[in-house]
Amino acid sequence: MLFFITGTSRGIGHALAQKALELNHKVVGISRTQTITHDNYTHITLDLSSVSQVENFKFSPQESTEDIVLINNAGSLGEMAYVGMLEPKPITKTLNLNVISPFLLMNAFIRTFSNQKGHKFIINISSGAGKNPYDGWSSYCASKAALDMLTRVAHKEHQIRNNTNFTFYACSPGVVETQMQKEIRQSDSSSFQLKPKFIDLFENKINKSPAQAAEQILSLLDQKNPKDIFVDFWQG
Secondary structure (H helix, E strand, O other): OEEEEEOOOOHHHHHHHHHHHHOOOEEEEEEOOOOOOOOOEEEEEOOOOOHHHHHOOOOOOOOOOOOEEEEEOOOOOOOOOOOOOOOHHHHHHHHHHHHHHHHHHHHHHHHHHOOOOOOEEEEEEOOHHHOOOOOOOHHHHHHHHHHHHHHHHHHHHHHHOOOOOEEEEEEEOOOEOOHHHHHHHOOOHHHOOOHHHHHHHHHOOOOEOHHHHHHHHHHHHHOOOOOOOEEEOOOO
């Protein structure tokens, strides 16, 4: 398989790339910084919060017939504050990173590889926050809800076209010990009422590792025609 993975510099994206490489796949990492060196790894330096940079990005058509995977993993919690107390620029930056860039990459990916032989997977990393309102998380919740709907629309469009060469997933990996979790635990309690719950998850070692999350996410590639495109690994 050939993987395109965003946010490979750390966290889940880094773990996804490492796991795919361990399985002898080829990986193209897309992020601002490169932290992986491997014969089968290619890095593309791109600021995914910059819409102009992502608009100019192009996928290269492939001559092989192998399966191709796009994993939109890069994301940010954004500024944690109540609506009315947020600064304008963080709102724009978070939505650019969490929604606009994945949308642009999906559009370019489908356009480039629609006639490519082999199966194509698009996995959008979502969150339970896209389905449930969390105080202080307006940018994150709204962006993940939008990403879920984008996944649903793209899936429906391919059903209408009877195109079975694409599989779409919106995957919620659960609580994974990443930089985002550290930000949550260090946040102002007045801006997030559930902060004690996340501290408790960490102290009781409930959080899964990025490697565990990566293994679960990559297991989705075993199904090309899933019954449900929404997958929640919260308890897994």
